[in-house]
Amino acid sequence: MLKYTPIAQFAIGTDHKVKAWNKACELLTGVSAEEIVGTDDQWKIFYPKKRPILADLVVEQDYEKFLEKYGTKKPAQSSIVPNAWEATDYFENFNGKPRYIYFLAAPVFDDEGNITGAVTTLQDITLRKIQKEAMKRESEQLQQQYSLLQSSMGERFKFCNIIGKSKKMQEVYDVIIRAAASADSVVIYGESGVGKELVARAIHDTSQRKDAPFIPVNCGAISEALLENEFFGHVKGAFTGAYSDKKGFLSNVEGGTLFLDEVGELSLSMQVKLLRAIEGGGFSPVGSTEVLYSDFRIVAASNQNLWEEVQKGRFRSDFFYRLYVIPIDIPPLRERKEDLALLTDYFFSQMDSPLHFDVLPGKDIKKIYNYHWPGNVRELQNVLRRYVTFNSLDFMALPDIDPPVIQPQPPSGIVTVSDSETELPLTDAAARFEKQLILSALNNCRWHREQAAEKLGISRRTLYRKMMAHGLISAI
Numbered sequence: 105m106l107k108y109t110p111i112a113q114f115a116i117g118t119d120h121k122v123k124a125w126n127k128a129c130e131l132l133t134g135v136s137a138e139e140i141v142g143t144d145d146q147w148k149i150f151y152p153k154k155r156p157i158l159a160d161l162v163v164e165q166d167y168e169k170f171l172e173k174y175g176t177k178k179p180a181q182s183s184i185v186p187n188a189w190e191a192t193d194y195f196e197n198f199n200g201k202p203r204y205i206y207f208l209a210a211p212v213f214d215d216e217g218n219i220t221g222a223v224t225t226l227q228d229i230t231l232r233k234i235q236k237e238a239m240k241r242e243s244e245q246l247q248q249q250y251s252l253l254q255s256s257m258g259e260r261f262k263f264c265n266i267i268g269k270s271k272k273m274q275e276v277y278d279v280i281i282r283a284a285a286s287a288d289s290v291v292i293y294g295e296s297g298v299g300k301e302l303v304a305r306a307i308h309d310t311s312q313r314k315d316a317p318f319i320p321v322n323c324g325a326i327s328e329a330l331l332e333n334e335f336f337g338h339v340k341g342a343f344t345g346a347y348s349d350k351k352g353f354l355s356n357v358e359g360g361t362l363f364l365d366e367v368g369e370l371s372l373s374m375q376v377k378l379l380r381a382i383e384g385g386g387f388s389p390v391g392s393t394e395v396l397y398s399d400f401r402i403v404a405a406s407n408q409n410l411w412e413e414v415q416k417g418r419f420r421s422d423f424f425y426r427l428y429v430i431p432i433d434i435p436p437l438r439e440r441k442e443d444l445a446l447l448t449d450y451f452f453s454q455m456d457s458p459l460h461f462d463v464l465p466g467k468d469i470k471k472i473y474n475y476h477w478p479g480n481v482r483e484l485q486n487v488l489r490r491y492v493t494f495n496s497l498d499f500m501a502l503p504d505i506d507p508p509v510i511q512p513q514p515p516s517g518i519v520t521v522s523d524s525e526t527e528l529p530l531t532d533a534a535a536r537f538e539k540q541l542i543l544s545a546l547n548n549c550r551w552h553r554e555q556a557a558e559k560l561g562i563s564r565r566t567l568y569r570k571m572m573a574h575g576l577i578s579a580i
């Protein structure tokens with residue numbers, strides 16, 4: 105049956121000896137049936153050293169070895185031919201030329217369902233691969249040209265949903281455009297509330313991955329115990345309460361962009377597993393040994409210096425180098441105050457308010473300009489929301505223009521309570537007090553979380569959770 109098909113095929117038995125080798129296979133490999141049938145030399149055609157080829161692994165049903173041997177080449181169970189396994193391999197010298205060969209190996213069964221051998225189909229997909237890569241290059245070039253055009257458009261007031269006309273934001277737009285045109289990993293640096301997620305979304309929305317999902321993950325908000333479950337998913341019965349299979353971020357993001365906010369909060373073991381997945385080694389859902397593959401791009405964000413974290417042993421250097429291909433620094437709002445009016449008008453319009461920056465009372469404009477915005481654009485948004493409702497400017501920290509208000513210090517160990525606080529239930533009063541303490545520690549450390557956590561005598565992760573609980577940062 106194999107003999108007359110124009111598709112290259114050969115068959116082996118359970119003794120691994122070649123039983124059939126058709127004409128098309130002779131043409132493709134340059135090896136005649138006469139030379140190979142009856143031998144178990146099929147590996148010699150592909151590899152310099154003896155090793156099982158796909159057909160041998162199918163005969164043995166050795167799935168683990170199949171994954172190990174073809175691990176980085178997206179091996180898979182065929183979705184078209186039942187029980188068949190498929191993989192593509194590159195050979196520098198295959199019948200005299202460099203070639204990409206696609207293999208599909210299916211087991212052959214007898215009437216009792218026992219495996220009696222395997223049939224392999226081979227296809228030279230070199231031309232298709234070259235064309236695909238040329239198309240990819242062409243579209244990258246087009247994207248690059250589009251990017252250059254965009255960046256030469258002069259001053260921009262808005263880019264995707266990012267508002268800002270300052271020189272510093274123009275520079276950020278240029279890097280976003282370059283990052284979108286490339287496939288490399290990106291790390292976005294910036295204080296809390298500067299718009300890191302917005303920038304990550306803009307990269308995704310202007311990249312070739314824009315039609316696939318964008319999945320934001322707040323690494324600091326997921327407890328250590330749940331990390332693997334959230335990233336890799338689980339199978340039914342993996343643990344008590346796992347009533348059905350659940351996909352994780354990596355499966356859901358297929359083809360798209362995974363935004364790892366607070367990437368410095370990922371545990372070292374999770375960094376290893378993610379690195380393996382990005383580099384094509386796959387990942388396994390909790391409770392399963394099956395290896396899955398996903399094609400995705402990582403855009404990470406951090407407000408810590410990741411290199412310092414590497415030096416302290418809290419961040420893996422291999423993961424750092426994998427992420428740190430395109431760094432983007434978003435400047436704090438206090439360093440681009442020329443954007444304040446534009447941002448204010450944007451937020452007013454979003455709130456359907458008829459207010460405009462230019463017609464605000466002079467004293468309020470002055471306060472907005474003089475304030476140092478430790479919570480950045482998020483704080484501006486919140487301050488304006490309260491302004492529209494209560495008509496008063498209420499900052500999280502003290503404005504720079506006001507002299508620091510020195511409160512009389514209570515004797516150590518005793519906490520003063522205002523009259524209004526004595527009327528609050530204990531839990532509310534305690535929460536309010538905690539928020540004040542956290543804010544004042546953050547302000548004293550210019551919102552450097554590690555220093556603030558140290559001052560407060562709590563871990564960085566605990567501080568992070570408390571900031572989220574008090575609405576000082578957002579949980580994704």
Ligand SMILES: Nc1ncnc2c1ncn2[C@@H]1O[C@H](COP(=O)(O)OP(=O)(O)OP(=O)(O)O)[C@@H](O)[C@H]1O
Binds near residue numbers: 303481
């Ligand atoms: N340039 C901007 N234009 C319009 N909106 C902005 C801009 N920058 C930030 N924002 C808004 O401010 C809020 C905070 O932004 P975002 O969540 O992207 O900040 P972040 O840097 O990721 O913060 P965190 O580090 O706390 O997660 C969002 O509501 C976002 O839409």
